[in-house]
Amino acid sequence: MKKEARKLLLKLGLSTIKQNWKQFLAIVGIGGLAINLFVGLLTNASSFEYRVHSMHKDGNVADVFLTLDPRNPDPNDLDKIQDIAAKYGYSEERFYTLTGLSSKNALCAISYSMPSISAPSEIIKSSPKQTNHNFFIIDEVLCESNAISTQTIDFDVGKICDVTIDTSYFSLSEEELNQIDVLLKTGAENPFRQDKFILNFEITGIMKHPENISRAAYSPCLFMCSNSVFRNSLRDKLAESFTELGLRTIWREGFEGILNWGDGNPYGSTISFPTGNQFLIKLYDKNNKDKLMNELETYFSSKAVDNHLMLQAIDDTSGGMEVNQDIKQSYQLAFAFPLIFFLVAILIILTTFRQLILKDRNQIGTLKGLGFKNKEIYLYYFLLVGAITTISFLIGAVSGPFLIPFLLEMKYKILYTLPRVTIVFPWFYAFLTWLAFIAISILITWYVSRKEIKLKPVESMRPKEINVIFKAKRIKKKKTDKANTFKLATHLAFRNMISDPVKSLMVLLGMIGCTALLCCGFGIEDTINKGINNDPFVHSGANMTLAYVYEQENSKTDIDFKIEDDEGELLINGYQPYSRVALEISHNSSSYSSYIQVMGEYRAFQGDTNIHYSMSDLPKDSVYLSSKVARKLSVKVNDTISFEYSGQRIEAKVSKIYDAFYANGIMILGESTLFSEPITKYEGAWLNLTNKNNELVREKLTDLSYVGSAETPEGWAKIVNDAVSSISIITNAVKVFALLLATIALYNLGLMNFNERIREIATMKVLGFKKKEVSASLLIETLTLTFVGAAIGLTLGMPFMVTVLTINEVGMVDYIYTVTTLTYIFSFLFTFLVGVLINGLLMLKIRGIKMIESLKSVE
Amino acid sequence: MGQEEVIIKINNLSKIYNEGKENEVRALNSVSFSLNKGEFTVILGPSGAGKSTLLNILGGMDTPSYGDFIFEGANVSKYNPEELTMFRRKKIGFVFQFYNLIANLSAVENVQLASALADDPFDSYDILEKVGLAKRVNNFPPQLSGGEQQRVAIARALVKKPQLLLCDEPTGALDSKTGSTIIALLKDISKEFNISVVMVTHNAKIAECAERLIIVRDGQIDTDTVNKNPKKPEEINW
């Protein structure tokens, strides 16, 4: 091509863009949006993954966790386990158990010195006192007031906190206890005879820890304590009860003291008490994980007493699983929504360029007449579409990574404790996306232009022959010929729809998409609301739900709840205790992590004695199972499941499968015959209030040391809602996109329709049609398409919602998919309204059509 | 023929585009004439003379800058857009050079589209029969030849029983043989229904069959003659 020729084409391209800027803008806009979402979500996924991995790397998190029973140590384990671990990597030990940190459940990890495996990934704050052997570091999440707890604990470096630890780890026999009793100060009680110790610690640091990425309320956070700090605190504690001599007797550094904790160092490692009961194993080669775990499994099963509690890879821990699932989801998310927008962008490119080329027929003919080759004309159009898609790609690819990860950080902030957002731009995917986008656009352009470009110059300079789809009917002369404008407008509208099926289909798709997305967005809210409102636990029927603090959970007496007002009148009629505990449910060979809900018997202080909160029909000899778990384990009614609860292995028949949103897992009565003895320890209670002064009740209850939280049903609903907060963000996004989609698609196609009809409209104006009458056929056409599209969209709303919720599964809850009639009506009306509004806007343009100019030339 | 009835009076009509600007165009410059009912008038003139401009004003599609356009005693030049719409609807039939039929309506439906607007229209089928398209009423415009399409356009203009039929180069896109049959048809109609027809052309040969010939040049009336013996369209040859 000569230089002048190139210049000419460049000018032509620029004027084309100028003339059709609205449509090009629509392409750039919707394409940019699709790319923004796609690249943005991909960036988010890779950044999220990167952050999780960098936390794992910085903390050198263990690949495999082996936890032994601290009450049942075996001196032979250490060498054996270290031998096995050394084949594949290296290992470290620590004492690891669930404790209470002030009112919160917390996992305690005690080690001799700062560990090299599973260390903090970041020390956020520390006191100068903190050394390699002297530390008490808590996770930053523990410093935040948490939704479940009403007590605000001011944890900070230098502050003192309580740790409640089980005395059973000391394994003292009655005889040994008696021996110690004589060492007590006069009048002091033997602390070893109590269930728990409460030890005081000064916080030396605050950290992020790689085992602790998930901040879900049900997964307790970790604190790390050095052995010497722990021992000093224990010593201080014992000094309160024992005489100085007594303390020295107990506390003999040589470990031959009365306490058998001296022998509690069976591993001969530097850790004395508490016994290292957890092995952290780091692999040189991650692929050896299964081999290692198999060998460990084999070792323990060959022993007379299998004293191991748990053998888990990091990815199988509940927190690890959750994060991994979320990483997977975040990638999936990138492919779910943007796809729709890509389709729309492509539809719009298709329509715009088709129209452009029809308009350009003359120009194409002229160019060919001037001697341009077909190849060069193709190239011209390809460059035009390539430039537009590239602009839209650049806009999207630059804005997406800066927008989406920060938007979704709102979700991650709630769910995880992660390092700051780092943008990891997915270069490879972005490049592929750009290539795909350009390739598809060029293909489309080729498709719509090939016929016109192949024509002889003379042919393209003649007006285009319109395909006539309608067969001319035989003449049927009517007697009366009173034509009616409405009938004609309807005919015209339907013929227009049929004679340009591609365009009609596009409007349809736009409307289907909008309605389906709206339906999906509002349906998600319906589903969540239905879940919350019908959950047997959240809506137990009680006025208030209590959760006890860990260390006090089993020392409740009825009297404690007898809260009175100033006049001495009881404010509580009675209560029903319950527990909700995470456990593993098994059926056949598969198992699934869920919860058990244990329902106690109602205890009345006054009034009605026959009250059951939640599931009053639970039988004594079987359990109910939630549909989510039943689905995961393929359990049917009358099947038997097994689980472990308070030290008992239980096989239970499932007599009913129930729907639940939050209270998933097993429902069982505390006095169920399945338990060898009735359950007496509960984690919380449902209260039956007199409703005289509920706020006072709440205040008084939260003042009680053993009450962790007191929630009204509304408060509960909010907590559960928070658990699905990420979904809410998506829901709102879905709604916004639905409207964007409808607006852009309708406006663009409407505009195109309008531009194609200008001549027709001008003709009608010349004939003396009023504006209203002129718009009739256009209106009938778009409204029909909107109506049909919206109707089809409604049927897709539900499947769409199910897909979105499946991709965004939240482990804790189970969705009972619902779309209410109101949502259907609303989605339909809303789409229709957008259709009417945009058409109204286009109708205004009819006024602006100049008859003379529009009809002057051949098209 | 008795007393001739005046249907249109044009007084000092001017149309000035971009008035007062550098690119001012006086498309019509103080034109005055009147037309009688049932007359077959041809407006002749070179390209750019202002023929279309005049016709568009007569058809209520455009408004003059100055002067009056009196139609049956009413001053159309003072009409607002709504009144102009009703004027077009009730009084005017318009035929374009490029037919301007609606592609997705059949021949008869194109005609019905216009008849639907009129109070007392002709029967659409009758009028199509009249223009010689009885056999093609249910065909769509792209299935018709240019001449046939122009006949449909004439039928569409006529069906409303307009007082004034305006044709802007109706034969411009047709061959001479088809063109002369169209002109014959227009003349015929003018006589049969007593409709005034104003036809614009820049073809002097066609002008020979006019009863009244107005020649426009540079936005002004050059000559205005009455032709007592107009030629029959079949006789002319261009």
Ligand SMILES: Nc1ncnc2c1ncn2[C@@H]1O[C@H](COP(=O)(O)OP(=O)(O)OP(=O)(O)O)[C@@H](O)[C@H]1O
């Ligand atoms: N919208 C407009 N703006 C400015 N000038 C115009 C406009 N429309 C027409 N003109 C000018 O007015 C003059 C008369 O135009 P008109 O269309 O009436 O000519 P015509 O006699 O119909 O010519 P032709 O035989 O070529 O159709 C021309 O010089 C034209 O350039």
Ligand SMILES: [Mg+2]
């Ligand atoms: Mg003209």
